[in-house]
Amino acid sequence: MGLADERGAIIYHASPQYIAILSFSISIFIIPCILYLTYKSIKSDRGALLALIWFACNFLPWIAISLFFSRTTYLYYMYPAVIALSIGISQGLGDLSDYWNKNKPQKIASPKRLGIPIYLGLHVVVFAVLSPLAPSLINWLVR
Numbered sequence: 001m002g003l004a005d006e007r008g009a010i011i012y013h014a015s016p017q018y019i020a021i022l023s024f025s026i027s028i029f030i031i032p033c034i035l036y037l038t039y040k041s042i043k044s045d046r047g048a049l050l051a052l053i054w055f056a057c058n059f060l061p062w063i064a065i066s067l068f069f070s071r072t073t074y075l076y077y078m079y080p081a082v083i084a085l086s087i088g089i090s091q092g093l094g095d096l097s098d099y100w101n102k103n104k105p106q107k108i109a110s111p112k113r114l115g116i117p118i119y120l121g122l123h124v125v126v127f128a129v130l131s132p133l134a135p136s137l138i139n140w141l142v143r
Contacts, residue, residue, distance in 0.1 A: 021075065021130060022075065022078060022082065023123065023126050023127060023130060024126055025119065025122050025123040025126050026082060026085055026086065026089065026123075029085070029088075029089050029092075030085060032092075033085050033088035033089050033092065034052070034055065034088070036048075036088060036091070036092050037049075037051050037052040037055070037084075037088045037091075038052060040091065045091075047087065047091065048088070048091060050087075051084040051085075051087040051088050051091070052084070052088075054081070054083065054084035054087075055081045055084035055085065055088075058080040058081040058084065059077065059078055059080075059081040062077040093116050093119070096116070097116060100113060
């Protein structure tokens with residue numbers, strides 16, 4: 001239940017949405033991203049090395065703590081590492097796009113070339129659905 005002003009803008013919502021979840025479009029690429037960042041780091045890519053160290057310093061200590069002290073690892077421990085994953089995913093998508101453009105230049109969009117825009121569109125949709133404003137906006141649109 002929300003309150004809206006005369007323009008229909010939502011100014012208050014009585015039951016906020018509390019979701020602790022990673023975006024599915026990021027979580028499906030965690031392991032491939034870390035493997036790719038490791039490969040790029042071995043090939044002397046300093047940006048990949050930064051992202052790999054960032055991930056290792058922000059998330060791996062919580063794995064060790066949960067294993068040694070029988071602690072629960074909560075999802076919000078992963079949030080600082082999402083930035084490193086985003087760097088790695090964007091590097092991977094950029095390198096994939098460069099590979100396709102260099103090796104098989106085409107003027108017509110192939111299904112492979114449509115994969116990156118579809119992935120990015122899916123990511124925007126998942127972001128909008130997981131947004132705290134999503135229930136309020138849905139209620140406002142349904143009225």
